[in-house]
Amino acid sequence: MERIGVFVCHCGRNIAGAVNVKEVVDKIRKHPLVVHAEEYKYMCSSVGQNIIREAIKKHGLTGIVVAACSPSMHLETFRTAAVSAGLNPYKVEMANIREQNSWVHDDVNEATKKALGIMWSAVNKVAGDQPLEKVRSSVKKKCLVIGGGIAGIQAALDVANNGFEVILVEKSPTIGGRMAQLSETFPTLDCAQCILTPKMAEVARNPNIKIYTLSEVIEVSGSIGNFKVKIRKNPRYVDIGACNMCGECEKVCPQIVLDKDYNRSLTVRKAIYIPFPQAIPAAYVIDASHCHGVGTARCNECAKVCEQKAINLFDKEEIIEEDVGAIIVATGYDLYPKEKIGEYGYGRLEDVIDSLQFERLISSTGPTGGELRRPSDGKIPKRIAFIQCVGSRDLQHLPYCSRICCMYTAKHAFLYKHLVPDGEAYIFYIDIRAAGKKYEEFIMRVQQEGRVKYIRGRVSKIVQKGDQLIVHAVDTITGKPMTLPFDMVVLATGIVPNTKEIANVLRIPLDENGFLQELHPKLAPVESPIKGIFLAGVAQGPKDIQDSVAQASAAAKKAVEILSKDYIEREPLIARVNKEPCSRCGVCVQLCPYHAIEMTPEGAKIIDAACEGCGTCAAACPSGAIILTNNEPKQIISMIDALLVQAPSVLPTASSSTNKE
Amino acid sequence: MTNLADKILEITGEDVYLCYFCGKCGAGCPMADKMDHLPYQVIHMVQLNDMNALNAKSIWICATCFTCSVRCPRNLDVARIMEGLRTIKVRAQQQTIDLRKVEDLEKLPPIALVAAGRKYT
Structure with missing residues (x-):
């Protein structure tokens, strides 16, 4: 038999102003599983937490309900308190009687009734909760940085200087990004090249950083600590290690091309070119869309004069696979x-x-x-x-x-x-x-x-x-x-941000203007809503070099926080499949936003490390084969029962005294 | 009368509080030289509930060419606001013309005639 304790918080006047706390404490005692109930002004205070700890020990509680604010505020506080008194953290539930009740109602009778309903249903839920342990998984000690502009460069350097490997992926033939195009920078009028190129050179010589230019991330699966990444490396046709930048190839190249990228169509370049003298990697590149020789060697003038034998007109694209623990997205911007x-x-x-x-x-x-x-x-x-x-x-x-x-x-x-x-x-x-x-x-x-x-x-x-x-x-x-x-x-x-493709690949949301959506605009500005993916630079919102660099360092620090762990602790509140009723219809596979379900001959299979416990699959499964741990159908039915039948029977509508018309 | 801005909102559906006085309407207005107050200045007067907006010559000089409406960065239909102000005046029966009594009708440019017809009758 479960022995449940209920702790009701006044939250000053926040709750007590709209809810008759004494009455709900009195009435929740009538719940057959509740053996203890009490109230306190601020349950989250250390005194309040102590009340909970003492009660757990004194009454031998097997589960507790804290009726207070939203679980996003203080669930961890109360779980920690419960654990220190010997209770399993998954036997702690919160009844949100503040955001979902006292803050939005002013009729004391009705709000009191509703508070009791919410509490009663939380008691029913906690009674059905299984005690669980957190799941541990290993961490790949490597970070992927997408975008080689100043934000990506800074993030890569910071992570690398903390002793972790970095994969820096850049779409164009060189790192440096927009900043490499600038003349001087405000407000100090430093020459942009003078302050950027030392950082680019630092990236090039850092043994922890591997640069993939002309490359794009095309597929990402897995989750925090264990992302699997596929990178498409487009052919450069020039061997980076062999090219010594002598420039002979450029002299003989017959193809003159408008320089749309680096010089924004204000001048021309050859089909074999370097974007700018300090480009990293320091090697020529062939613009395949304008070269006559690529794939056929029909022209071949450049290869003929290259003493280093660095040119390979039959270079092919490569697909590279990497396993990383964290990802930083810094894909930058274009002009409108x-x-x-x-x-x-x-x-x-x-x-x-x-x-x-x-x-x-x-x-x-x-x-x-x-x-x-x-x-x-x-x-x-x-x-x-x-x-x-x-x-x-x-x-x-x-x-x-x-x-x-x-x-x-x-x-x-x-x-x-x-x-x-x-x-x-x-x-x-x-x-x-x-x-x-x-x-x-x-x-x-x-x-x-x-x-x-x-x-x-x-x-x-x-x-x-x-x-x-x-x-x-x-x-x-x-x-x-x-x-x-x-x-x-x-x-x-x-x-305007360069985010559309990468957001699709990473399955991270964009805001209404196409910038990458941060987890919280004030309190989590570098985190994406997906754990282990961080944001830096203009891809997240308009900002200057100063702010981009600061955000990149912040994102790097967040990534290092993950990479330096021995293991990632994951919530055990994930989906489970009951193979018997599964008809292999595949609805869950399609709907899972985290790609955490795969279909096997025996039925759907959850990839535990990727499941975020959102419950979409459980709700959609037509045969009820998927169950979200600690949100079992019978628990949910018992919660509805509490709201509709059990709680009202203890505290009937009795709103005769209310002033409602 | 209620607040001028609310009245304009009621008549035209345009909320003058959206205006941030960038001046683009006045900059592109072909009649600006003839106006006593540029369109954004009229809108400012409406925001401040300054009834002089109704007495501005500009609201009658507006040719309703819609250049301002097309370019407004806050998507205000400025020409419509001008029309709203004229409507307030016309409803108060303070300004009407009888086109039959206009002299030299054939000498007037057609667009002025059409605009005048829309505004004053």
Whole structure:
């Protein structure tokens, strides 16, 4: 016979304000299995926990119910207290009479009745609970980092420096990401390459880090501590170890290709190329979509001149399998395409460029060698307009603020004034959001030293007139419409995350704007809802380099927390299959969000390590063959009984005294 | 009368509180030069329940070309708000015209005629 104890929390006035605590304590004693019931102001306090411990020992309780807040708040607190008094932690249940009762009702009679119902059903449930032990599984001491931008680089370095192996997967031929394209960085105006390339080199020489470039993660299964990962490594056609970057191949390559990626279509490159001189891995790569020789060796000019014999035109893609304990996702962003914004020229006006193109134009490694020349005719622009919030904060495009544009636009205008001291720079803005350390000071410096003209007003349209661009705006401060001619316009286009494919592969959710959803916006900003998968950089939300690096270090720390464990403890509250009634229909296999069920000739089989205990399969199984541990059908029926029959019989509606009409 | 913003919401379904005064409506307005208050300024007056919004010349100068409505980043139908303000005036019978009495009717540009017809009758 079970001996159940019930402990009712007042939670100050939070519960006691709406529930007659004395009455529910008195009435729950009538439950045939309840041998002890008491109340206290704050059950979660150490005094409250002590009350529970003492009662368990004194009354020889076999299970307890704490009627208080949501189990997501304090279930672990009470489980720990129960364990220290010798009770199995799975014989502890919470009756949520706060979030699901006192906070949402003000009729004391009704709330008291409902509280008793919830408590009675929790008593019925705990009576049917099995005492369980946590399941232990081993941990693969390796971390997968997806994305080789600054966030991925930082995360990989941090994990590796803690002594764990890292697999760094990058889609493009080099690591470095967006930051490698930037000229200088706000608010300090450090040259981006100067602070990024040492980190890239550190990644390359760290013996714990293995870099897979031109690679994509195509399949992930398993769970925290034991993920199985499939990576598709696309052919590079150049042996990384053998290539000595002499550049002879590039000289003889006959194929000239628009450099869409690194230089954002502002210049050309060859079909065999290096994205930029400090690329990691330091080796040439063949752009298969433009090379004539790939797979046929018809052209073969590059291979002929390569003294190192590094070129293999018959290189094939490889599928690599890795086992890892934790995953960090840092897939970064793209700019919102300016082709989508009709009033700013649909990307057709040659001298209307986006912010990353401007970065390339003023970068010393850029297509003009750091001299600012406009794309159409190479003229140095004497009048330049920067337009903020292009696509961002616009319900027709991106509803969110991209966060970095105010700062990089100020930087752009400032760098422009350095390059063209007699030029005039206008910034069209609607708000200046400079909320960061030394950010507002930087804006002030740009305004004062740069003599930059800030116009508060959103530009309505840009039209070409001769070799000039006419910007239609209004100065909302004076209320005067203005039509101004410029030589060049730079659009601060918003940022959009690169997350769709990876979210599908990892089965992690996206928010309404396509950014990776974090577990909690404030208290768990680097955790994904799936245990063992962590988020870093712009893939999770718009942020600058500073914040990306900080988040990457945080994600790395979370990953190390898992990797440094000897084993992972898992909840035993998982699904079980009763093979007898299973008809092998496969509904459960399709529905399981964690891919934790496989179909065998004997019936469905649960992969214990992957099951999260969500109960979807148990609810869907048409023959009732799947049961969720400690949520057995008879327990659930007994809980419904408690709410509908047993509790009301002890405390009848009796709402004659209520003031309800 | 109730609050002007609520009245506009009732008549047009447009919530002027969405406006963040970026100025894009005024920047693209072909009639802006002729207006005493630019569209976002009129909307600001409505937000502040300033009845002068009803006396702004701008609401009659608006040609209802919908450029502002198409470009508004907060998806406000600005032309419709102007129409709402005109409706308030017209319902109060303070402004109507009889097209039959307009002189030089044939000299007026058709779009002005259509716009005037929509607004004043």
